[in-house]
Amino acid sequence: MAFESPTPHDLYLFHEGNLFQSYRTLGSHVTNQHGVEGVLFSVWAPNANKVSVVGDFNHWYGSNHEMNRLEQSGVWSLFIPYLGEGTVYKYQIESQHDGLLLKADPYGVYAELRPKTASIVRNLSGFDWQDHEWQKQKAEQSHFKRPMNIYEMHLGSWKLNDDKSFLTYEQLANELVDYLVSSGYTHLEIMPLSEHPFDRSWGYQIIGYYALTSRYGTPEQFMHLVNRCHQHGIGVIMDWVPGHFCKDDPGLRRFDGSPLYEYHDPKKAEKLLWGTLSFDFGKPEVCSFLISNAVFWMDVYHIDGIRADAVASMLDQNFDKPQEQWTLNEQGGTENLEAIAFLQKLNKTVFQLFPHALMIAEDSSDRPLITAPTYAGGLGFNYKWNMGWMNDTLRYMELEPEQRRHHHNWITFSFLYAYSENFILPFSHDEVVHGKKSLLNKMPGDYWRKFANLRLLYGFMAGHPGKKLLFMGSEFGQFSEWNDNEFAQLDWQLIHDFEKHRQINEYKKHLNSIYKQQSALWELDFDPAGFTWIDADNAEQGVLSFIRKSQDPNEQIVIVCNFTPNVYHDFRIGVPSSSQMYELLNSDEERFGGSGCINSGQYHAQSIPYHNQAYSIQMTVPPLATVMLKTSKPN
Known part of the structure; x- marks a missing residue:
């Protein structure tokens, strides 16, 4: 495919917040110009004095490859002949205040393995997709009236190789997909796939939104994983983090020496709870960047949907902030009006391009109409995690049985609002880490009662209106909470060494099978x-x-x-x-x-x-x- 420098029309749409495939314009692209093979680089850095492309090819010396500023757009572009796929590069930015900066490409589609942080030129076209039947089925059958039983997982701690190295995407395409099919799941939800510097952030503090993490292999290997999921009837959902980004120097923070992707006001920009920065949703270029990113994963990698992380933190600009850090919107309230408009535009755009996509909000707020259409004043998602159900149900189940009769409303309250949104019932990674204990270990009583309570809980969950999600390891009653340390995997030996764990794993498979077969358990989930x-x-x-x-x-x-x-x-x-x-x-x-x-x-x-x-x-x-x-x- 031949790529040209961004056109005036491209730039107009980008600055309007309406360039929804901006990854085809910005970033690095192998192309041919005037009969010469090379790489075209384009980057948005409006407040830079000078921008250069640097890498091994020029000994990281920027003077040889200074980029051209395209009129007054703030976008810089340069075609470098004789470069190709595999080129390692960064942008050297001469800022007005911070001196020389070395930045990874915000639109870079691949990156060096951590702790290195440079971007890598990669051509993502040409994969031979064999998921046509899956795509046809999605178009013919509404997901609202189909079973949805999601297996949530962290790729780096599901299983490890004997030498404690991560399984690759290619290995997972075989072992994981076979496991999902035999266990009766309908969808796989993968914790953030975008490149991130720190393993124990689980991918929620991102440095490269378009770069598939290189921890587990190549983009083509991941395409193979998605392709094989689809061939075996498994949908793929990606955790996506539009609310905030990490502060690491090669990333988006003060990208051109000024607050570019983040809010200018530090009180509004800082996410103190996580040590990150909020995107400035009022900037049209940031909207083009983020909306294009959601589209990118569906377009290039055939992802079936996204679960938007931490929506509540986007909706309230004072989320988890001390009062001295509070700010008010132009109407005198605390809602982030720009974030609300962004989410509405995001969902409207995605459904225009991918009508059968899954757009899932992980939202802990009590804001109504999260899954209502935008024309009715809603945010436009088609699913929302039911955090209230999760909290009330686990709080009830952790009680000793003789105490439960005094808190009966905890187990029944969720039915009163079960149809107020299109809910997914989640028992996610957040409930089994950081001292919260595993689901099995939350259950009261002796050894027998713990397993009995867990079987009861899974049966109740299967019967309750709403789609389902379970975090990995919970299906065989992992006793320890999730170990997110490096070189740790799930306690698979429990299934082989202990009968109770084998039995509950068989029970969960049996329950999943019943769930998929019985239309009464899912066909009218939202009616x-x-x-x-x-x-x-x-x-x-x-x-x-x-x-x-x-x-x-x-x-x-x-x-x-x-x-x-x-x-x-x-x-x-x-x-x-x-x-x-x-x-x-x-x-x-x-x-x-x-x-x-x-x-x-x-x-x-x-x-x-x-x-x-x-x-x-x-x-x-x-x-x-x-x-x-x-x-x-x-x-």
């Missing part, structure tokens, strides 16, 4: 017609029961959760029809590590009205367990 209470008020016995429904009136599932260690025999429960019923799931099965209180055979509903239902049955309710009963005959 109140898909849910009916049976009994929400039995706090004393600790039993919760409800019905999930699909569009087919014959496809209904009764879900009974017992949050106590008591066994209830001949327990009467209202059911919606006179159809025969059978036990679809019982988390207390012995093969899953339970006590074996199961309901074998089929139930014949009695014409005894109960729980506001026309019919009822009597059943055994097992201890600390989730039971699912299906109201139609098994296949």
